[in-house]
Amino acid sequence: MEKDQVPQDQSNLTKNNVKELLYATDENGNYTTTLSTGWEPKTIALSNSIDEINERIADAKQQVLNGEVSPIVYFMEANKMDLNILSSYVGFWKWRVKRHFKPSVFATLSDKVLQKYADTFGISIEELKNSITK
Structure with a gap:
């Protein structure tokens, strides 16, 4: 060109x-x-991607509110991460992170483990635990 x-x-x-x-x-x-x-085609593709990301964030938030998943899933989506990326950032095996997606398991996590997630997401432990439900 x-x-x-x-x-x-x-x-x-x-x-x-x-x-x-x-x-x-x-x-x-x-x-x-x-x-x-x-460039118009690139703008359309970018806009569609952003819309899809926003839908995934909204779905994750609703799942947290419904008690289906832990807030980790929401913050993972909001920070545009996937299981592989989140696992490498927090230093846990993927199966362990996936286990932390369960609300019952999340409720038993130590502050030390929660702090790793909070640091990764750039928030406090309090925000990790409560900001979705407010």
């Missing part, structure tokens, strides 16, 4: 005055870098 044809569509990037670095060809046919504010 030529430098003067790089898309400059309105996107989520423009809301924060962020531009994306792209490669394009200049008038001599040499590759060069240029900035783009967005």
Whole structure:
């Protein structure tokens, strides 16, 4: 793509005055870098991804409120993590983290274990235990 044809569509990037670095060809046919504010297909894909993430967060919150899962699931989704990432951050085996998803197990966790989750999510133990139900 030529430098003067790089898309400059309105996107989520423009809301924060962020531009994306792209490669394009200049008038001599040499590759060069240029900035783009967005590209409609990419904006649509990004918007769909964000909508899906927000749905997963809302579902996780509802599951916590229904007593189906522990707050760890909500904060994992809210922090855009999955089981593998969360497991590596807290330093527990995946099966152990998955076990902590059970409300009955979560209720018995020590402050030391809860602190690892709280530190990972950037919140306090109190917020981990109670912020969803408020």
